Amino acid sequence: MANEMERAKVSKAVLITGCSSGIGRVTAQHLAAAGWKVYATSRGARGLEDLIAAGCVALDLDVTDEASMKAAVDEVVRREGAVGVLINNAGYSQSGAIEAVPMERVRAQFETNVFGLVRLTQLVLPGMRAQRWGRVVNLSSMGGKLTFPGGGYYHATKHAVEALSDALRFEVRGFGVDVVVVEPGLIRTGFSKAAVGQMGLAPVSPDDPYRAFHEAVARGTVEAYEKGPLARLAGEPVDVARAIEKAITAAKPRARYTVSGSAKLLLSQRALLSDAAWDRFLRGNFPSPGE
Numbered sequence: 001m002a003n004e005m006e007r008a009k010v011s012k013a014v015l016i017t018g019c020s021s022g023i024g025r026v027t028a029q030h031l032a033a034a035g036w037k038v039y040a041t042s043r044g045a046r047g048l049e050d051l052i053a054a055g056c057v058a059l060d061l062d063v064t065d066e067a068s069m070k071a072a073v074d075e076v077v078r079r080e081g082a083v084g085v086l087i088n089n090a091g092y093s094q095s096g097a098i099e100a101v102p103m104e105r106v107r108a109q110f111e112t113n114v115f116g117l118v119r120l121t122q123l124v125l126p127g128m129r130a131q132r133w134g135r136v137v138n139l140s141s142m143g144g145k146l147t148f149p150g151g152g153y154y155h156a157t158k159h160a161v162e163a164l165s166d167a168l169r170f171e172v173r174g175f176g177v178d179v180v181v182v183e184p185g186l187i188r189t190g191f192s193k194a195a196v197g198q199m200g201l202a203p204v205s206p207d208d209p210y211r212a213f214h215e216a217v218a219r220g221t222v223e224a225y226e227k228g229p230l231a232r233l234a235g236e237p238v239d240v241a242r243a244i245e246k247a248i249t250a251a252k253p254r255a256r257y258t259v260s261g262s263a264k265l266l267l268s269q270r271a272l273l274s275d276a277a278w279d280r281f282l283r284g285n286f287p288s289p290g291e
């Protein structure tokens with residue numbers, strides 16, 4: 001009888017990656033305040049003191065480290081029976097021209113934004129399937145559906161997250177697991193500064209044909225959040241947290257939640273324009289290397 005009651009208990013415990021700052025941090029706070037049991041994680045469990053005070057349990061989780069991912073999932077399973085909700089949030093932009101980014105940095109970008117998300121999903125699914133309930137929330141971006149020059153590798157990871165989520169949504173639905181993609185536009189966090197910080201790239205040749213381009217990409221990455229019409233349509237991390245709450249609370253969540261006016265505007269613009277018209281729009285905003 002006791003065993004049957006144990007089996008009947010469905011864990012809705014939330015595991016979130018990348019809670020040291022930005023969207024992950026605010027989502028952990030928001031969900032804990034709304035009464036969810038939240039396991040907030042970061043590399044080395046650093047920067048989580050406020051979240052512990054807000055009622056979260058802090059765990060070490062580096063999405064590029066198999067042992068730390070496994071230990072974090074095992075700990076939640078030990079305490080709760082299963083991870084009920086996985087929020088794959090950790091991520092960054094390895095910006096720079098395709099030719100200029102060294103392959104080890106390209107691999108590191110995919111290791112964090114794609115392979116970490118995939119592996120963690122593999123680790124939580126057995127528990128979700130066993131209890132026949134689960135939610136996997138994947139942080140993509142409007143950049144999972146459109147591409148800006150100088151961000152090719154980041155966009156490639158987010159396009160991959162979109163494709164993987166579409167496959168997974170079909171594959172696990174029958175087990176009671178829903179998969180949701182969240183597509184933020186510009187959200188005011190440390191994201192743009194981290195992207196610019198990743199751009200200290202060696203010249204591809206002595207004359208550095210990408211110098212002006214890289215400078216423009218770095219400037220544009222920061223300014224997009226600060227000036228102009230798109231900045232006015234930027235969102236706050238709590239807007240993303242609210243969309244995630246909606247996605248994990250809804251009886252039948254949507255496949256995708258777009259967050260912020262900037263995402264809505266740019267995604268509809270991209271859908272309307274031909275490739276040639278989109279490239280013309282980009283040429284008006286970025287210097288073309290080699291011209």
Ligand SMILES: NC(=O)c1ccc[n+]([C@@H]2O[C@H](COP(=O)([O-])OP(=O)(O)OC[C@H]3O[C@@H](n4cnc5c(N)ncnc54)[C@H](OP(=O)(O)O)[C@@H]3O)[C@@H](O)[C@H]2O)c1
Nearest residue numbers: 018020021022023062063090091141184186187189190191
């Ligand atoms: N802000 C935006 O405009 C925007 C728009 C669309 C999508 N997004 C997506 O939203 C997610 C969160 O970004 P954010 O805006 O909140 O940026 P952020 O403030 O820079 O936060 C990124 C988080 O990811 C963590 N992280 C990076 N590598 C990690 C790893 N190997 N293991 C575990 N955690 C790692 C960082 O931890 P450390 O402190 O240890 O580096 C940090 O906590 C990302 O997936 C991003 O692509 C952001």
